[in-house]
Amino acid sequence: MSENDKTKEDFEPKVVGFLCNWCSYAGADLAGTSRIQYPPNIRVIRVMCSGSVDSVYVNRALIEGADAVLIGGCHPGDCHYLNGNYKARRKMVLMKNILTTLGMEPERVWLRWISASEGQKFADTVKEIVEETKKLGPNPMKERWNI
Amino acid sequence: MVKIGVFICHCGTNIGGVVDIDELVEFSSRLDDVVFATDYKYMCSDPGARVIKEAIEEHELTRVVVTSCSPRMHEPTFQSVIEDAGLNRFCLEMANIREHCSWVHKDKKEEATQKAKELVAMAVRKSKTLEPLKSFQKEVVHDALVIGAGIAGIQASLDLAEAGKKVYLVEREPSIGGRMAQLDKTFPTLDCSSCILTPKMMDVARHPNIELLTYSEVTEVDGSVGDFDVKVKRKPAYVDWDKCNGCGECAQVCRMKGRVEDEFNEGLGKRSAIYVPFQQAVPLKYTIDPNKCLMLLSGRCGESPPCQDVCELGAIDYEQEEEMMELNVGSIIVATGYDMMDPNGMYEYGYDHSPDIITNLEFERLISSSGPTSGEIRRISDGEEVKSVSFILCVGSRDQDLQEYCCRIGCMSALKHAYLLRDHLGDEVDLNICYTDIRSFGKGYEEFYRRIRDGNTTLIRGRPSEINVEKDGSINFNVFDTMTQKLLQVNSDLVVLVPALVPRKDSGELSQILRISEGTDGFFLESHPKLKPADTATDGVFIAGCCQGPKDIPDAVAQASGAASKAMGIISREELESDPMIAWVDEDICVGCGVCIDVCPYSARELNEVTGIAEVDEILCTGCGGCIAACPSNACIHKNMTKQQILRMIDEVI
Ligand SMILES: Cc1cc2nc3c(=O)[nH]c(=O)nc-3n(C[C@H](O)[C@H](O)[C@H](O)COP(=O)(O)OP(=O)(O)OC[C@H]3O[C@@H](n4cnc5c(N)ncnc54)[C@H](O)[C@@H]3O)c2cc1C
Ligand code: FES
Numbered sequence: 003m004s005e006n007d008k009t010k011e012d013f014e015p016k017v018v019g020f021l022c023n024w025c026s027y028a029g030a031d032l033a034g035t036s037r038i039q040y041p042p043n044i045r046v047i048r049v050m051c052s053g054s055v056d057s058v059y060v061n062r063a064l065i066e067g068a069d070a071v072l073i074g075g076c077h078p079g080d081c082h083y084l085n086g087n088y089k090a091r092r093k094m095v096l097m098k099n100i101l102t103t104l105g106m107e108p109e110r111v112w113l114r115w116i117s118a119s120e121g122q123k124f125a126d127t128v129k130e131i132v133e134e135t136k137k138l139g140p141n142p143m144k145e146r147w148n149i
Numbered sequence: 150m151v152k153i154g155v156f157i158c159h160c161g162t163n164i165g166g167v168v169d170i171d172e173l174v175e176f177s178s179r180l181d182d183v184v185f186a187t188d189y190k191y192m193c194s195d196p197g198a199r200v201i202k203e204a205i206e207e208h209e210l211t212r213v214v215v216t217s218c219s220p221r222m223h224e225p226t227f228q229s230v231i232e233d234a235g236l237n238r239f240c241l242e243m244a245n246i247r248e249h250c251s252w253v254h255k256d257k258k259e260e261a262t263q264k265a266k267e268l269v270a271m272a273v274r275k276s277k278t279l280e281p282l283k284s285f286q287k288e289v290v291h292d293a294l295v296i297g298a299g300i301a302g303i304q305a306s307l308d309l310a311e312a313g314k315k316v317y318l319v320e321r322e323p324s325i326g327g328r329m330a331q332l333d334k335t336f337p338t339l340d341c342s343s344c345i346l347t348p349k350m351m352d353v354a355r356h357p358n359i360e361l362l363t364y365s366e367v368t369e370v371d372g373s374v375g376d377f378d379v380k381v382k383r384k385p386a387y388v389d390w391d392k393c394n395g396c397g398e399c400a401q402v403c404r405m406k407g408r409v410e411d412e413f414n415e416g417l418g419k420r421s422a423i424y425v426p427f428q429q430a431v432p433l434k435y436t437i438d439p440n441k442c443l444m445l446l447s448g449r450c451g452e453s454p455p456c457q458d459v460c461e462l463g464a465i466d467y468e469q470e471e472e473m474m475e476l477n478v479g480s481i482i483v484a485t486g487y488d489m490m491d492p493n494g495m496y497e498y499g500y501d502h503s504p505d506i507i508t509n510l511e512f513e514r515l516i517s518s519s520g521p522t523s524g525e526i527r528r529i530s531d532g533e534e535v536k537s538v539s540f541i542l543c544v545g546s547r548d549q550d551l552q553e554y555c556c557r558i559g560c561m562s563a564l565k566h567a568y569l570l571r572d573h574l575g576d577e578v579d580l581n582i583c584y585t586d587i588r589s590f591g592k593g594y595e596e597f598y599r600r601i602r603d604g605n606t607t608l609i610r611g612r613p614s615e616i617n618v619e620k621d622g623s624i625n626f627n628v629f630d631t632m633t634q635k636l637l638q639v640n641s642d643l644v645v646l647v648p649a650l651v652p653r654k655d656s657g658e659l660s661q662i663l664r665i666s667e668g669t670d671g672f673f674l675e676s677h678p679k680l681k682p683a684d685t686a687t688d689g690v691f692i693a694g695c696c697q698g699p700k701d702i703p704d705a706v707a708q709a710s711g712a713a714s715k716a717m718g719i720i721s722r723e724e725l726e727s728d729p730m731i732a733w734v735d736e737d738i739c740v741g742c743g744v745c746i747d748v749c750p751y752s753a754r755e756l757n758e759v760t761g762i763a764e765v766d767e768i769l770c771t772g773c774g775g776c777i778a779a780c781p782s783n784a785c786i787h788k789n790m791t792k793q794q795i796l797r798m799i800d801e802v803i
Contacts, residue, residue: 023221028686031245042253045271047795053778058796059799066803068803083775093778119666
């Protein structure tokens with residue numbers, strides 16, 4: 003079966019996650035310690051703070067064909083570095099604008115606040131991203147590189 | 150040349166039972182620059198460490214990738230291992246294939262193995278460009294701060310002071326003592342609470358190493374482990390505490406005497422506008438309640454304020470103002486305790502329908518010989534004799550819609566109260582305890598429970614559906630006893646609710662000031678549920694007592710001593726190593742635009758006027774990476790977390 007024969011929902015999306023060390027990465031760890039099962043589609047990159055996620059990371063991931071990107075940070079007010087998550091939120095707005103201009107789908111980028119005690123929320127977030135991304139279908143960028 | 154070794158841990162069957170380890174070893178050994186790959190049952194064990202050390206020597210490895218559990222768990226362990234073998238500790242990278250893989254994809258072995266491969270490939274790719282780094286030394290401040298002076302804060306302060314350290318103890322209320330000061334007797338030994346607490350309070354007051362800051366609050370915390378700058382707000386007591394000798398004549402003549410609700414007595418008694426919370430208060434100094442004092446509210450109190458007239462020492466000072474104090478400490482212990490859940494939110498318990506439906510904390514004040522009735526138990530509504538009392542456990546606790554957790558002291562408090570009532574009122578009084586499960590887990594608790602169970606107290610397993618107040622004031626409820634399978638009708642003169650213990654109302658503000666986390670239950674979160682019960686996510690900040698979760702006095706004291714010894718581990722050192730994974734500037738690229746200076750929350754970036762370069766203050770920088778993401782010319786570099794490294798990891802995923 004070639005790529006094109008697959009129906010949209012058949013495909014397994016590739017999700018890249020940038021999780022801040024203090025809250026969201028710890029939340030993902032807790033999902034593990036609590037043995038909460040979620041789809042194996044996400045690959046996590048640990049960063050110190052959601053505010054350190056450069057727009058370039060997100061663009062690069064999408065251009066290369068990742069089907070979705072998650073940025074996970076501490077809840078507003080709880081950032082270990084005071085206000086990194088506010089920076090992330092501001093950048094998110096810009097990033098979505100840029101993606102739209104480039105003809106990419108801004109819905110592929112997710113920003114979520116997940117605390118160190120929210121293992122369930124992390125697992126639910128991954129499930130949600132995978133489901134929603136299946137509805138969107140594969141990232142068209144992947145096809146373009148295949149020309 | 151880079152030579153990478155990959156070490157794959159089975160973690161028993163935790164990883165090995167899901168991920169195909171042989172396939173993973175095979176895959177890893179074929180990755181670029183990997184010269185050695187192996188697996189072991191428990192990489193973090195001593196023999197596991199030996200496997201790593203021997204391989205470093207034999208294969209002259211320059212970078213090490215450990216593929217196991219979360220780096221938040223064992224990164225320091227493996228850093229020390231490779232350091233022992235002569236490598237720089239920052240030449241380690243970890244791939245988390247347990248928490249992020251085998252544990253969460255248990256039934257998907259194939260996908261989990263594939264994911265593990267990719268996680269290893271990402272880590273290997275990043276490890277190629279890891280740089281050996283050197284930690285900085287920073288000087289440590291030897292003083293400590295303790296926030297909250299309940300039994301936990303008192304214990305922690307005394308431990309530190311006894312070890313020779315200077316302690317600032319900040320308490321919000323005019324007196325130290327916390328909830329324990331409100332208790333009458335303590336289970337299971339029934340020692341009188343103030344008899345064991347008051348001497349400790351006096352020790353705090355007398356200790357030359359403790360500076361007591363009551364009626365004060367922490368408003369700001371800056372800096373990091375070993376060197377915190379703290380701002381403390383000292384609220385005005387409107388009494389000069391240097392002059393006040395605690396004689397109490399002022400409270401006797403206050404025009405508001407007997408008219409102000411007494412918080413210490415949980416509203417069961419009345420006090421004056423000038424007051425001490427209780428007679429054994431430490432410090433024994435009077436405070437004027439600014440919301441009740443006529444003079445402070447309206448500038449007038451009859452002809453002249455009687456408290457001022459009667460105070461021979463001239464201690465009353467209506468002009469007193471709030472003061473800010475700055476402290477510099479090396480470590481902080483938080484011990485701010487708990488609040489009681491307000492039963493008013495739960496209509497079925499009828500808390501506001503009758504003054505004879507009270508909480509267990511109110512009951513403590515009612516039965517206390519220093520309480521508003523001097524320990525005499527009478528109906529609160531009409532002063533009539535009490536012939537029957539019912540206790541309702543788990544009010545708001547163990548309830549998925551309210552608080553899911555167990556309050557851990559409710560069962561024992563009700564058993565204690567049943568014992569004391571029998572003691573005070575004799576055999577005639579009819580006692581019922583409605584419980585969910587009796588949890589008597591502490592030392593000596595089960596034995597105490599047996600004493601009550603074998604006596605003539607009725608234990609009913611069930612929660613009443615609704616509590617009704619009759620016209621004659623008596624209280625009725627139906628409860629289905631799941632042990633006897635009978636619907637019982639219970640009539641009582643007094644009903645004692647045992648509500649959930651909840652976090653302090655303002656704990657969210659304090660957690661933001663201290664940059665520590667809260668759990669889903671709202672209590673402060675420890676950094677590991679088993680192994681680091683007193684640590685928080687912020688180095689140098691520790692938690693003790695009920696602010697971390699409901700617990701009894703023995704557990705609160707044990708955790709407090711634990712927190713104190715953790716704090717000692719910091720403040721008794723001369724220097725600390727600070728993390729070198731911070732920002733660094735490529736001076737050839739930086740144009741001094743100053744964007745980084747604006748985004749840095751720690752004022753760690755500063756423009757050098759001479760060179761025109763935005764430099765990094767290595768001590769102030771915490772390595773958050775905010776400036777690195779903001780730098781428009783890519784001149785800022787996050788050591789060992791560089792943009793190139795992260796982009797390479799992304800390449801590896803896709
Ligand atoms: C009805 C009842 C009966 C109990 N009986 C027993 C018993 O018999 N035996 C037993 O072992 N346990 C008993 N307990 C449990 C016991 O009360 C607790 O274990 C103990 O009080 C916990 O002490 P703590 O220091 O952690 O908290 P607390 O006693 O709550 O002390 C916290 C202190 O911090 C202060 N504070 C709060 N916020 C701030 C802030 N932001 N800044 C500065 N200061 C602040 C508070 O004013 C308070 O003084 C009982 C509890 C209840 C409710
Ligand atoms: S540290 Fe979690 S968002 Fe900043």
